[in-house]
Amino acid sequence: MNDTHPTADNATADPGLRELRRQLDTVSSRDFGRLLGRWRGLSRRADEGKLAALRADIERSVARRRARAAAKPPIRLDESLPISARGEDIVRLIREHQVVVIAGETGSGKTTQLPKLCLAAGRGEAGMIGCTQPRRLAARSVARRVAEELGTPLGDLVGFQVRFNDQVSERSLVKFMTDGILLAETQGDPWLSAYDTLIIDEAHERSLNIDFLLGYLKRLALKRPGLKIIVTSATIDTARFAEHFGGAPVVEVEGRAYPVELRWRPVDARPRDGMQQGSAEHIAAVLDEISHDDPRGDVLVFLPGEREIRDAHQLLSRRQYRETEIMPLYARLSAGDQDRVFKPGVKRRVVLATNVAETSLTVPRIRYVIDTGTARVKRYSQRSQLERLHVEPISQAAADQRKGRCGRVGPGVCYRLYDEADFSGRAAFTDPELLRSSLANVILRMLALKLGEVDEFPFLEAPDPRVVADGFRRLTEISAIDDARKLTPIGHTLARLPIDVQLARMLVEGEKLQAMRELLTIVSFLSIQDPRERPGDARQQADAAHAAFADPKSDFVGVLNLWRAYHDAHEELTQSKLRDWCSRHFLSFMRMREWRELHRQLLLVVQELGWKLDVSSAAQNEAQNARFAPPPASRGRLGGGEAFCDVAQNQKRTPPQPSPASRGGSESGAGQLYESVHRALLAGLPTQVGRKDEKGAYLGTRERKFQMFPGSALAKAPPNWVFSAQILDVGGRVWGMMNARVEPLWIEQQAAHLLRTSCRDAHWSKKRGCVVAYEQVSLFGLVLVEKRPVTFQQQDPALAHAIFLREALVRGDIESRADFVRANQRVLEEALGIEAKQRREGLIRHEDDLVSFFEGKLPGEIASSRALDAWYRKARPAEQAALRWSLDDVLVGGAALDAKAFPAALDMDVRVPRAQDAQERPLDMDV
């Protein structure tokens, strides 16, 4: 049984070909597409030689499939698990339907038994049975357990693949993996042809990966009728999955959990003044109640975050419950402290946990749950272009999930620190991540996979079109797509890098600016979870330990310092000593290892891309030793006379590019490296910048305001201009989390395609010998350059010429070798003398007339003294002569003429230029 594509092939009269086509349905799924292609080619145009080769390949593929079928171990279900009772039904449904939805609570055995039921249903022969898990740890441990149950070594008939660890063999019938791995495989094999069956486990978690996969699989199911898909979920919300796949059958399997009694404990039920719902005091009051009834049962308390855990920890510790340990549990906790939670001792335990205990970790021996009903939730706000991390009420589904955490060892009791009305007013389900995220990554992946229009993709729930548009806009900002929303070469590169697109963009720029080595380190750091630990009882020590690596100008240089120290420690120390080193420096050993592994993975990818790590090995060594020099102080570089030359060369609206990085160990080399590194960072997040105001707050792009996060090494001396890798709205306060001092010029260079430039105050400069103007440069409302002199010629040649005629030639305010200029001034002086003698104003022609005199007599592109001289030198004598004034050109016809024709207000004092027309008329020159 294999994929049978409805084809319009001329079904071929040739019986040999017809037979071959039938055989194709029994080949390995991995080979099917390629073999079918060859068969189609031959059915259009016969070729005996090729036909024989195809026949042989088909036979080989069929044999491989037979061998897989023969290798199947005997299948025994674990009869103690609830799912086993439904085994026959499930096998039948898998045979009869392409998609089956299995709903089962914890303890139903679905994760471990379903792959075996698939084997029993004849799956795993044409291709593997692929089983996805949301977490790596689960993928590995479930694989181990199933391998054990099937009596095969892990990595043989049952394998697993997670990032950095691939233990799957040719023989593997069942492959466990993270959903991220399966999603990544679509890139290299859009048909997912290695599999004949896919099990998407824990679909109710609705991560980005799961939602994307479910959309992808919906389409793939139509193209691969032979592919079987099983979606498992908690009992909630199975209808949505079934409906998504066109009415797939749903099997409900009971869990093996014990009943949990619900007790509502809103604050108003316990009249105590000033007690906040869900506060430490509130928790203590309920814990008192539990302790009174049963002083021995372990308690799991759900809180929104570390801060709340710390407060509760302090309060509960002071109350000195008998034989009780109070212990925190959150993801950033050190491995040792986490282990304590999983190795319960004789004392009763009260575990204060974040959401990490809701899905990721299972705390053993829990009899009571106290649910504050809140969680910190990350949401991307398209309106403010910010990530927000706010405390929100959890959904009913999440509350029930929390409740279930105390029914695993015996009947439990769940205390909810809110009332039933509150509960029923809540959302039934947690918003899927897809509806809470920026979509740049999702869209880039869709473009790379050529999945067509985003709004036609069969997501379970379609994202808001505004958020989709915002995702496209973000891709445009980093030049990943063009105006037609097609991937640019940069975009194609980004799609090959297994990290966030904006971080990947930094790598691309790092390559260009010859700072790959540094960017690999920084970008891999930004991709992992923060390895720095800050245990509640040693926060100052931890801060001090981390400060040893900090750099006062840049948190990213701090990251490089940490990397170097860790790298050295890794080279010199044994595994266990390295572990000590990490704990001494308050670093998570696991996450540091993750950093190193990701660094290595990225290194391999960029080598595949053919990128060089460094310019040369000599530069490499020097760069490693080079200390980072801070950026030069902003004085002078962008304002005043010195800057002019720099800017004047920069007339095509591309900001000046740096000379290739000289990476020597000299101070300037280090300064250059600092610049290259930070400009590469800016390329990935060009709008994450800000300028300090009088109050020390930062004004960013799109009128966004933020503060330097106090944990940043820059917090003590915040620079004027800052780049921030993450701007996060935490409960209404907006923090720039990881920061670096940058130069506005670097921002201008890296965000050149996003700038808005306006030109004002065009005027003649005698000193420069050309027409200049002041330009203002801004990035989404953030003014990068207030007033910078630029030559005006390229902006508006005609206007520059007009200004030149009036302010340089008519007024004679020019140093020129052309003799007519001085001659004309002599004529003018003479005329002024006549005017004075006659004691009459208005004898001299109006300036406009004098300007008109020159119009058309010299080329329109001339607007500088240099250009004038060059032209004049080569001009014919007649052309030269035409530029000379006579007294008649300067004086109004006769002294008797009506002076009213020349209103005094418009008369010009030609020797002392005043504020001019051009200055009163700002020129909007948006580029």
Next chain:
DNA sequence: TGGGGATTT
């Protein structure tokens, strides 16, 4: 003036 939790070619 203080960061829910996962994941990847």
